[in-house]
Structure formats: structure tokens, C-alpha cells
Amino acid sequence: MSNLLIAVVALVAIGLALWRLLAPFDGVTVSQATVGERTPATVYRPAGEGAAPTVLIAHGFAGSQQLMQPFALTLARNGYIAVTFDFLGHGEHPLPLTGDITRVEGATRSLLDQMADVARFARGLPRSDGRLGLLGHSMASDIIVRFAQQTPEPIVGTVAVSMFAPTVSAETPENLLVIVGGLEPQALLNAAKRAVALKPGVEEPSPGEIYGSFSDGSARGWRIADGVEHIGVLYSQESLTAARDWLNRSFGRKSRAGAVVWGPWILLLVLAAAAFARPAFTLLPAVREAPTGAGIGWRRAWPVVVIPAVATPLVLWLLPTNFLPLLVGDYLAAHFGLYGLLTALALWYVGRGRDIAAPTPPLPWARFALAAAAVAAYAILAVGVPIDRFFISFWPIPERLPLIAALFAGTLPFFLADEWLTRGPQHARGAYPATKAAFLVSLMAAAGLDLEQLFFLFIIVPVMVLFFVVFGLFSRWSYKATGHPAVAGVANALIFAWAIAVTFPMVQQ
Structure with a gap:
């Protein structure tokens, strides 16, 4: 009865979330296009027949055009033509990002x-009146600022979200608004304030105030979206409303359609799809009659948890990790792989091989493969498809399939060793969340050792936490049904390899 109740509640929640996520598309026409050298683009057109200004919307590092949908829909519902696209090497763009990422000429x-x-x-779209505005997040904030400063065609208004743009001057770009999340690093808050303080006579600009005039292009301001970080700022009602109002004043328009606030509904959809896995996984075939695993208490488990967390970033700090054409993704593969090997070695040492010896009787491989494939397929379809539709690119293009295979070789040792460590009779209570926390601390330590190359690891921590929670539940429920930790070990390794391979940018230097 409890599983039936969970299934019913989860389905109702999924229906509610989908209804709220799809409602903003009413009155908006969405079409796909390919621009120039195979750039995937999406055009959001408002209802009506009159000409309208166009806003070009650009995503940040390791993002994709799906990530910018709340801005695109908000602006389209307010009478703008909004265009999103995937940068080179990002999302579904099949071509890699070329050139040295540390050089402007790269x-x-x-x-x-x-x-x-x-x-x-x-500018050439049907119904476009030829006027163009720009909106960009994070990495794209630098690109849109430079573009507005260099293009001979006028840019009517620019909105830079989570901006770092060293070329901002007192005069350019024209009509610039900077939006920053209240929980973002202090450096971004300082950059937002500094962009406004560049104007002559402005020493201590206040957030929300407008300095200069929209009519001559000198308007400048900055806003803080309270309570959100680097990704949440894209889903904040404050961010969306501020961008709409700034562009309205830049273009001399009046519109008040509400902001498209998707964040809570995306979270509800993902969590409801995850919850439905609990009753669904009761159908998994049993792999072991008696649950198996290392089953060791904290007295022996604590060094197995601590040693890999400390050693992995130190060892990789000394070694080259740029072995894949996937920026940051290759380091993550190496971190997962080495961490897993060290965990397995530590497990073997504390148990002298007894706890990780091959179980007997022999493993029923057909049932094991069926269970692991079912868990992975559920995660990819029930969770991955909504993510791809409403959050960020998750469905791989052919160019990324070899990267998934390569990353799987790195994630598999970690998840197999970790699942074995945290499961089994008399296992250490709380070991599963403890090992994930240790892994995240280890990642942040690695980023601290090489800020220039790995700073982005700090930014993805909230997403990693969500993944560990959701797929940790999958692990628990699949282990209860199958009795073998390696089922979730294989499935979660594939899921994480998939997510990393489709998220981080492909590069060619």
C-alpha cells in the first residue's frame, strides 16, 4: 500500500509540474534552426503579427540553450523575439570549441x-524590426560585452548575468544592466558594482538604481537577486523581472507579462520522477537472496573514507589530466577513477581481502545485467529526459558517445568500490552520505589547488549534491530489491559518465 500511495502521489506531482512548465508556452511559437557552421538555435516568437525587437540570449560555460529558456519565454511573452543557441563545443553543437581558452585571440x-x-x-528573422538586444550568463557575459563593443551594428540594451567582463568601460556597452546572485562569489558582486562605478561621478552605486539615460545609451545599473547562486540566478523571479524591465526601457516599450519561474517546478518534476522509482524498483529481479557488501563498521571504515579524499587531489595535482577533448570533464574522470581505486585498495587492506572477495555462489549474470540496465534506463529516461527538456542538454549527440565510454571507465571504479563499502550487514550507519560528502570535499580541495583550471568545480557542487541525493535513493531502493550493491554501482557509474560527457564543452586546442 505504501508503494501504491507513493506511485499515485508521484504521478500527480509529475502531472502538476508538467502543467506548470508547459503553461508559459501558450501564446509563444517555438521553432528550431541551424545557423552558420552547424550552430543549433531556437527562436521564440510572441503571438501577434507586428514587428518586434529581438534579444539574443547566450548561455555560460558548460551550459546549453535549454538553461536560458526562462529568459527566452519571459521575453517572448512580453513581445520580444528571443533567440537562444549552443556555443561551439556546448550542448548539441557538433563542433568543438577551438583555440586556447586562456587567450582572447583563441x-x-x-x-x-x-x-x-x-x-x-x-536581425534578419521574419517580424524582427532590426533592433537587437543581448543577454548572457557567466562566460557569455564577457562575450556579449565584447560583441556589443566591437559590432558596427547598434546594440540597444545589454543584460549581463553573473558578469565577469574586463573590457567594460565607462561608455560601453550601452544601456548595461548587471545581475548577480546574492549567494555568488564576492568577486562577481564586486564586478557588478564596479561596472556601474566606472561612470563619472558614481562612486558608491546602489543596487536597483539607474545611472544615466536610456535615450542616449548611457544607462547603467546593477541588481542583486537575493538567495540564489550561479545557476539559481537564471531561475530567480528578480533576475527575470529585472531583465524584462531593463530591456523595456532600453527599447522604449511597455509590457508586464509575468516572469516564467521554472525552478521549483523543475525540481518537483525531477524529485517526483525519482520517487516513482521506489515502487518501480520492486519489480527488479533478485540477484542475491541475502544482501551482500563489505558490511564493515566505522572502526574499520573511517580510513577507507578519509584516505582517498585526501590523497586523490594531491596525486592528481602532480599529474597531467588533459587526456580527453572535454574541458574539466577529463579531470573529473581521473578524480573518480583514482578515488575509486584508492577506495578499493583501502577496503582490501582493512579486510585483508576477506570483505571484497568474490561472493559465492557465482553471480547470476543475466539477472544482474537486467537489473543494472533497468536502473540505468529508468534514470536516463525518467530523470534525464525532463532535464534535457526543461533544464540543460542531456541527450548526447553522436560526437559525445565515445566520451561517455571513456568517462565510464573512470566513474565505474568509484561507484563499484563506494557501493560495496557502504552496503552489507552491519555496515557503518551514515556511511553512504559520508562518502559522498568526502568526495565533494575532495573535489573542492582539487579546485583550490588549481583555481585557474578547475574553478568550475566549485560551481557544479549544487548539481552534484542533487545527483548524489537522487541517485543515492536509486541505489538504496535497487539494493533492497536485488541484494547486490554492484547493480547500482554499474548504473550510477553510467549515469554520471553520461551527465559529465554531455555537459562539459568539447575542445580542440
Whole structure:
């Protein structure tokens, strides 16, 4: 009865979330396009027949155009033509990002050239009145600022979210608003304030105040979206409303359609799909009659938890990890792989091989493979498809399939060793969340040792926490049904490899 109740509640929650997520599309026409050299783009057109200004919307590092849908829908519902696209190497763009990412004449130039192509496409769209505004997040904030400063065509208004843009001057870009999340690093808050303080006579600009005039392009301001971090700022009602109002004043328009606030509904959809796994996983075939696993208490488990967390970032700090054409993703593969090997070695040492010896009787491989495949398929379809539709690109293009295979070789040792450590009779209470917390601390330590190359690891921690929670529940429920920790070990290794391979940008230097 409890499983039936969970299934019913989960289905109702899924229906409610989908209804709220799809409702903003009413009155908006959405079409797909390919621009220039195979750039995937999406055009959001408002209802009506009159001409409208166009806003070009750009995502940040390791993002995709799906991530910017709340801005696109909010602006389209307010009478703008909104255009989103995938940068080179990101999302579903099949071509890698080329050039040195640390040099302006490297990757930055490639992204500026790509934006010029998309801007020409946007200006020439049917019903476009030829006027163009820009909105960009994080990495794209630098690109849109540079583009607005360099393009000979006028840019009416620019909105930079989570901005770092060293080229901002007192005069350019025109009509600039900077939005930053209240929980973002202090450096981004300082950058937002500094962009406004560049104006002559403005020493201590207040958030929410407007300095200068929209009519001559000198308007400048900054806003703080309270209580949100680097990703949450894209889903904040404050961010969306501020962008709408700023562009309305830049273009001399009046519209008051509400902001498209998706964040809570995306979270509800993912959590409801995850909850439905509990009754669904009762159908998994049993792999072991008696649950198996290391089953060791904290007295022996604590060094197995601590040693890999400390050793992995230190060892990898000394070794090259740029072995895949996947920025940051190759380091994550190495971190997962080494961490898993060290965990397995520590497990063997504390048990002298007894706790991780091959179980007897022999493993029923057909049932094991069926169970692992079912768990992975459920995660990819029930959780991955909603993520791809409403949050960020999750469905791999053919160019990313070899990367999934390579990353799976790294994630598999970690999840197999971790599942074995945290399952079994008399296992250490709380070991499962403790090992995930130790892994995240280890990742942050690695980022601290190499801030220039690995800073983005700090930013993805909230997403990693969500993944560990959701797929940790999958692990618990599949272990209860199958009795073998390796079922979730294989499934979660594939899921994480998949997520990393489709998220981080493909590069060619």
C-alpha cells in the first residue's frame, strides 16, 4: 500500500509540474534552426503579427540553450523575439570549441565570430524590426560585452548575468544592466558594482538604481537577486523581472507579462520522477537472496573514507589530466577513477581481502545485467529526459558517445568500490552520505589547488549534491530489491559518465 500511495502521489506531482512548465508556452511559437557552421538555435516568437525587437540570449560555460529558456519565454511573452543557441563545443553543437581558452585571440575569438553569425540571423528573422538586444550568463557575459563593443551594428540594451567582463568601460556597452546572485562569489558582486562605478561621478552605486539615460545609451545599473547562486540566478523571479524591465526601457516599450519561474517546478518534476522509482524498483529481479557488501563498521571504515579524499587531489595535482577533448570533464574522470581505486585498495587492506572477495555462489549474470540496465534506463529516461527538456542538454549527440565510454571507465571504479563499502550487514550507519560528502570535499580541495583550471568545480557542487541525493535513493531502493550493491554501482557509474560527457564543452586546442 505504501508503494501504491507513493506511485499515485508521484504521478500527480509529475502531472502538476508538467502543467506548470508547459503553461508559459501558450501564446509563444517555438521553432528550431541551424545557423552558420552547424550552430543549433531556437527562436521564440510572441503571438501577434507586428514587428518586434529581438534579444539574443547566450548561455555560460558548460551550459546549453535549454538553461536560458526562462529568459527566452519571459521575453517572448512580453513581445520580444528571443533567440537562444549552443556555443561551439556546448550542448548539441557538433563542433568543438577551438583555440586556447586562456587567450582572447583563441577561444574567445571563435565565440565572438559565432555570435556574429547568430546576430545576423537574429536581425534578419521574419517580424524582427532590426533592433537587437543581448543577454548572457557567466562566460557569455564577457562575450556579449565584447560583441556589443566591437559590432558596427547598434546594440540597444545589454543584460549581463553573473558578469565577469574586463573590457567594460565607462561608455560601453550601452544601456548595461548587471545581475548577480546574492549567494555568488564576492568577486562577481564586486564586478557588478564596479561596472556601474566606472561612470563619472558614481562612486558608491546602489543596487536597483539607474545611472544615466536610456535615450542616449548611457544607462547603467546593477541588481542583486537575493538567495540564489550561479545557476539559481537564471531561475530567480528578480533576475527575470529585472531583465524584462531593463530591456523595456532600453527599447522604449511597455509590457508586464509575468516572469516564467521554472525552478521549483523543475525540481518537483525531477524529485517526483525519482520517487516513482521506489515502487518501480520492486519489480527488479533478485540477484542475491541475502544482501551482500563489505558490511564493515566505522572502526574499520573511517580510513577507507578519509584516505582517498585526501590523497586523490594531491596525486592528481602532480599529474597531467588533459587526456580527453572535454574541458574539466577529463579531470573529473581521473578524480573518480583514482578515488575509486584508492577506495578499493583501502577496503582490501582493512579486510585483508576477506570483505571484497568474490561472493559465492557465482553471480547470476543475466539477472544482474537486467537489473543494472533497468536502473540505468529508468534514470536516463525518467530523470534525464525532463532535464534535457526543461533544464540543460542531456541527450548526447553522436560526437559525445565515445566520451561517455571513456568517462565510464573512470566513474565505474568509484561507484563499484563506494557501493560495496557502504552496503552489507552491519555496515557503518551514515556511511553512504559520508562518502559522498568526502568526495565533494575532495573535489573542492582539487579546485583550490588549481583555481585557474578547475574553478568550475566549485560551481557544479549544487548539481552534484542533487545527483548524489537522487541517485543515492536509486541505489538504496535497487539494493533492497536485488541484494547486490554492484547493480547500482554499474548504473550510477553510467549515469554520471553520461551527465559529465554531455555537459562539459568539447575542445580542440
